Amino acid sequence: MVRFALPMYLLKALLPAQTRLRLRSYSWWARGWFYQGKEVFCPLCEGHFQKFLPFGVERRPQALCPKCHTLERHRLLWLYLQEQVQVETQQLSVLHMAPEPVLQEKLKRLPNLQYRSADLSSPLAMDKVDIQRLPYADASFDLILCSHVLAHVPDEKLALQELSRVLKPKGRLLLQARIFLDLPQTLEEADVATPQQRLKAHGQADRFRKYGLDFSERVSAQGFAVSPVDYAQTRTSQEQQHLGLGQQEIIFVATPSAHVPA
Ligand SMILES: [Zn+2]
Numbered sequence: 001m002v003r004f005a006l007p008m009y010l011l012k013a014l015l016p017a018q019t020r021l022r023l024r025s026y027s028w029w030a031r032g033w034f035y036q037g038k039e040v041f042c043p044l045c046e047g048h049f050q051k052f053l054p055f056g057v058e059r060r061p062q063a064l065c066p067k068c069h070t071l072e073r074h075r076l077l078w079l080y081l082q083e084q085v086q087v088e089t090q091q092l093s094v095l096h097m098a099p100e101p102v103l104q105e106k107l108k109r110l111p112n113l114q115y116r117s118a119d120l121s122s123p124l125a126m127d128k129v130d131i132q133r134l135p136y137a138d139a140s141f142d143l144i145l146c147s148h149v150l151a152h153v154p155d156e157k158l159a160l161q162e163l164s165r166v167l168k169p170k171g172r173l174l175l176q177a178r179i180f181l182d183l184p185q186t187l188e189e190a191d192v193a194t195p196q197q198r199l200k201a202h203g204q205a206d207r208f209r210k211y212g213l214d215f216s217e218r219v220s221a222q223g224f225a226v227s228p229v230d231y232a233q234t235r236t237s238q239e240q241q242h243l244g245l246g247q248q249e250i251i252f253v254a255t256p257s258a259h260v261p262a
Contacts, residue, residue, distance in 0.1 A: 017123035021101060032067025040244055044070045044078050044102050052244040057203070062244050068102045072246025073147065073176050078103065079243070080231050080251055085143060085172070087113070092142040095166065098149045099125055132158040136166045147176040152206050160222035164256060175219065175252040183212030216252060224254035 037050030045068035055063035055071060063071055081087040087094075091112050096104060099117035101124055107115050118134075119125035129135055131146075132155050144163055153159045163173055180187070188209035192198055195205035202210050211218075216226040229252070232245040240246075 021124065028067055028069050032065075035066035040242055042068060042070065043075055043082075043243060044068050044106065060246065062241070063246065065244070070100065070102050072244055073249045074100055074103060075243055076231055076245050076249050077145070077147065077174065077176065077251060078106070079245075080174070080229070083234075084231075087143070093140060093168075095136070095141045095144045097131060097144065097146040098122065099145075100147070103145075132162060134162045134166050138165055139168045139171075140166045142168055142171045144171070144173045146173060148178065150175070150177055151202075151209055151211060152204075154208055156209070156218070157222055160219060160224070164223045167256060169256055171256070173224065173254040175254060176250070177211050177215060177252070179215055179248075179250065180210045180212055181248070183210060185214050186210065186212045186218060219252065219254055220257070223257055225257040227253045229253055 032045070032047055032049065035049045035051065035053075036047070038048055040049050040052055040062070041047070042049065042052075042065040045065060047065070047067045049066050051066075052062040053064040053066055054061050060072075065071075065075075085092070087107070088110060089112060093114040094107060094116070096107060096115065096117040098119050099122070104117050104124065107113060108117075116127055116136075117125045118127040118129040118131075120128065120130055127135070131149065131153055144167055146163065150156050150159060167173055186209050187202070189201065192201045198207055199205040202208070216228055219226045228250045230248070231251055232240050232247075232249060235243065235245065
């Protein structure tokens with residue numbers, strides 16, 4: 001496959017974000033065409049391909065959709081939204097934090113949703129917000145999506161309290177996060193304070209903590225009832241492979257605890 005590339009800093013300086021996204025989608029479309037096949041199926045772009053591509057610092061095989069660039073967790077979340085939330089037919093007000101571009105485009109197009117996306121810095125989001133101080137009224141949303149965000153927020157408690165405030169009493173907050181399975185307790189050291197220290201301790205300069213097996217408890221402590229859902233298990237192992245759902249991707253379904261039946 002023929003590839004060419006301009007330095008990213010040059011592209012960023014010369015082109016607005018929407019144009020860069022359009023150009024990137026053309027290149028992904030070409031890659032999707034190159035890898036078209038029958039072996040795997042991406043439920044987000046509804047494409048059939050020879051395989052999903054390896055992705056990640058610790059390379060995961062069968063991870064990245066060649067065409068729409070989504071990962072295991074995105075495909076799993078979309079299946080959950082389709083099947084358990086009936087997101088394509090229910091009348092819902094939705095807040096999508098740090099929106100993944102492909103998922104955002106799908107959700108924006110659904111006429112039954114009142115959809116807002118929000119991010120601190122992404123030009124692709126509809127609202128520029130700090131998750132620790134959300135600009136929305138109390139009880140605004142039926143559904144909030146917050147995937148791989150909380151580890152990058154300085155004050156996790158404040159963020160969860162804000163998400164709880166803007167969620168309707170019977171609403172649902174769907175959380176995804178990288179859980180370090182070797183950590184019984186979340187690693188969050190007071191003396192890891194600079195980007196350099198965070199990079200060394202947590203592997204990313206903007207990762208404020210490494211979540212351990214106590215993630216649900218930390219969310220519960222801020223007023224939620226939390227159900228960890230291993231949604232890939234609703235499929236056979238062959239179906240999991242076919243859909244590229246990955247290993248141990250958990251969706252944490254959080255509801256305001258005051259409204260959960262005892
Ligand atoms: Zn795809």
